Amino acid sequence: MSHHLTGSHHGNHMDPQSLATGLGWFSIALGVAELVSPGSVTRTLGLRGTEPVVRAFGMREIVTGVGLLSARNPAPWLWARVAGDMLDIASAATAMNRHNPHRNAAGVAIASLIGVTLVDVMAARAAQAANHERSSHVYDYSDRSGMPRSPSMMRGAALDDDLTDVDHPFRDDRRGQSTERPGTAGWGAEVTAGA
Amino acid sequence: MKALVWHGKKDIRCESVPDPRIEDGRDVIIKVSSCAICGSDLHLYDGFVPGMKSGDIMGHEFMGEVMEVGRDNKKLKVGDRIVVPFTIICGECDQCKRGNFSVCERTNRNKDLAEKAFGRTTAGLFGYTHLTGGYPGGQAEYVRVPFADAGPVKVPSSLSDEQVLFLTDIFPTGWQAAVQCDIEPTDTVAIWGAGPVGQMAIRSAILLGAKQVIAIDNVPERLSMARAGGAITINFDEESVVERIDELTDRKGPEKCIDAVGMEAHASRSIDSMVDRAKQAVMLESDRPHVLREMMYLCRPAGVLSVPGVYGGLVDKLPFGAAMNKGLTIRMGQTHVNRYIHDLLRMIEEGKIDPSFVITHTVPLDKGPDMYKAFRDKEDGCIKVVLKT
Ligand SMILES: NC(=O)c1ccc[n+]([C@@H]2O[C@H](COP(=O)([O-])OP(=O)(O)OC[C@H]3O[C@@H](n4cnc5c(N)ncnc54)[C@H](O)[C@@H]3O)[C@@H](O)[C@H]2O)c1
Numbered sequence: 389m390s391h392h393l394t395g396s397h398h399g400n401h402m403d404p405q406s407l408a409t410g411l412g413w414f415s416i417a418l419g420v421a422e423l424v425s426p427g428s429v430t431r432t433l434g435l436r437g438t439e440p441v442v443r444a445f446g447m448r449e450i451v452t453g454v455g456l457l458s459a460r461n462p463a464p465w466l467w468a469r470v471a472g473d474m475l476d477i478a479s480a481a482t483a484m485n486r487h488n489p490h491r492n493a494a495g496v497a498i499a500s501l502i503g504v505t506l507v508d509v510m511a512a513r514a515a516q517a518a519n520h521e522r523s524s525h526v527y528d529y530s531d532r533s534g535m536p537r538s539p540s541m542m543r544g545a546a547l548d549d550d551l552t553d554v555d556h557p558f559r560d561d562r563r564g565q566s567t568e569r570p571g572t573a574g575w576g577a578e579v580t581a582g583a
Numbered sequence: 584m585k586a587l588v589w590h591g592k593k594d595i596r597c598e599s600v601p602d603p604r605i606e607d608g609r610d611v612i613i614k615v616s617s618c619a620i621c622g623s624d625l626h627l628y629d630g631f632v633p634g635m636k637s638g639d640i641m642g643h644e645f646m647g648e649v650m651e652v653g654r655d656n657k658k659l660k661v662g663d664r665i666v667v668p669f670t671i672i673c674g675e676c677d678q679c680k681r682g683n684f685s686v687c688e689r690t691n692r693n694k695d696l697a698e699k700a701f702g703r704t705t706a707g708l709f710g711y712t713h714l715t716g717g718y719p720g721g722q723a724e725y726v727r728v729p730f731a732d733a734g735p736v737k738v739p740s741s742l743s744d745e746q747v748l749f750l751t752d753i754f755p756t757g758w759q760a761a762v763q764c765d766i767e768p769t770d771t772v773a774i775w776g777a778g779p780v781g782q783m784a785i786r787s788a789i790l791l792g793a794k795q796v797i798a799i800d801n802v803p804e805r806l807s808m809a810r811a812g813g814a815i816t817i818n819f820d821e822e823s824v825v826e827r828i829d830e831l832t833d834r835k836g837p838e839k840c841i842d843a844v845g846m847e848a849h850a851s852r853s854i855d856s857m858v859d860r861a862k863q864a865v866m867l868e869s870d871r872p873h874v875l876r877e878m879m880y881l882c883r884p885a886g887v888l889s890v891p892g893v894y895g896g897l898v899d900k901l902p903f904g905a906a907m908n909k910g911l912t913i914r915m916g917q918t919h920v921n922r923y924i925h926d927l928l929r930m931i932e933e934g935k936i937d938p939s940f941v942i943t944h945t946v947p948l949d950k951g952p953d954m955y956k957a958f959r960d961k962e963d964g965c966i967k968v969v970l971k972t
Pocket residue numbers: 621622623624625626752753756775776777778779780781799800801802805819843844845846847848849850851873874890891892893894916917918
């Protein structure tokens with residue numbers, strides 16, 4: 389009936405779940421920062437006037453972060469982060485024009501964004517692989533009814549005999565109780581509910 | 584002796600700890616032969632239940648042989664083989680006399696803590712928070728069983744450990760969940776969660792004569808086991824729970840709904856469960872009541888919501904207006920194990936059910952910490968773990 393576990397499963401170097409959790413919190417922190425003080429982001433990059441865009445990006449980060457933290461399957465949310473990274477890189481790239489005195493800062497930002505994107509791609513791949521591993525093994529418990537005959541034949545089987553007939557402690561209290569509280573399904577009545 | 588010891592969130596270790604001793608005349612000490620990991624243990628493992636202390640011994644589903652008997656205990660003797668209900672009862676207080684065992688007034692030795700958290704005290708529980716007495720649990724080689732002349736039940740040698748172990752908790756819990764529904768032969772019973780408690784609730788609802796049983800989860804092998812027990816299944820990752828339930832109930836909703844999930848309900852595809860996850864993370868609410876909301880919304884008017892799933896603190900945004908206006912009855916609680924245990928033992932003896940169907944993993948006690956993870960993450964087809972000492 390039961391099978392024994394032969395060994396533990398520590399195949400993966402990187403635990404996709406904890407990586408996803410880390411990235412989730414990172415997303416939320418970044419999102420809150422972008423939402424609360426978009427000005428500091430735009431100042432660094434020399435993109436004044438784009439605060440509403442940065443705020444919107446902040447919202448996106450928070451949604452992705454919450455998604456990452458709440459999902460049993462982080463893969464789609466990690467791919468959402470990758471897509472977001474692309475958007476970030478594209479917007480930072482607009483700061484790379486020759487006239488922007490903050491060009492160097494934008495360059496640094498793009499370089500680190502590329503780094504973050506790589507981590508996100510790795511995490512998304514790992515999560516996908518873990519999903520695949522999980523779903524490639526199907527456990528079939530279709531023979532585990534726990535009952536001697538088919539469920540349709542067992543329907544109502546507990547009502548067949550008077551389960552209140554056994555002698556055991558508390559039994560007397562229980563009888564007294566159910567007559568004292570008519571209609572409240574005192575527990576003498578409950579066991580034979582529907583009988 | 585060896586025991587599984589809680590040290591913090593996701594940190595349970597198998598360690599050497601001092602052997603328990605008789606502390607009171609009604610106590611016995613048992614040598615544990617089998618114990619199990621419960622979904623309630625996962626709430627402790629995940630750090631959602633307040634009042635745990637580093638060093639607490641886990642486990643509330645256990646059985647074994649009596650090794651030592653306190654001088655006032657006239658019920659048990661050395662060598663008896665007993666199962667031990669997870670709710671500790673005195674057998675004498677007003678609540679015990681009414682059969683409301685899980686709210687026994689005497690067995691919680693930290694009443695003041697419980698009163699702060701819940702307003703009034705509830706019963707002492709093994710291997711659980713200090714709010715319920717902080718009694719060392721049964722995922723250990725030996726356990727001190729307090730009030731042992733009231734709760735524990737002797738089991739016949741004709742039945743294996745695996746057949747009777749779940750009388751300590753999940754079988755009566757699934758049973759009480761169904762009994763609380765006052766099932767009628769025309770009823771549809773919808774059960775959220777196809778974990779061990781949900782599985783027992785499915786069989787109980789069938790045995791109590793429900794016309795149709797619906798089970799909702801997103802773990803394929805759990806749904807397969809649910810179908811084996813006679814349920815129609817809904818995978819909430821793949822289908823809309825609302826639409827499927829409407830289809831199966833002529834758009835009227837199930838008469839009876841059971842929450843066998845509790846406070847760690849997963850985000851399904853709805854926005855509200857994502858918001859809950861975020862709020863819980865920043866401690867704006869402690870429990871995620873996604874399943875409660877869905878039940879209040881979907882249940883047929885004048886229906887019953889039965890809640891064995893454990894909640895610990897505060898929930899947010901419950902559609903209480905829907906529940907009130909539809910005239911729903913809500914029944915819940917930790918299980919009054921001793922109300923049902925004799926009847927259920929008899930059903931096992933008569934062969935009407937064999938609760939061991941739910942066991943997927945049997946391992947030695949020292950593999951326990953790995954199995955917490957496997958059970959929590961549904962790895963390796965894990966549904967119910969039995970630990971052997
Ligand atoms: N009242 C009692 O005395 C008592 C006793 C034992 C257990 N419990 C409680 O019962 C609950 C279930 O215990 P278990 O051992 O079966 O645990 P479990 O964690 O194995 O089962 C929970 C199941 O719910 C499923 N689930 C999660 N989110 C869901 C959703 N949104 N909709 C539908 N299903 C969802 C999970 O996939 C899982 O299969 C826990 O809360 C546990 O603490 C209560």
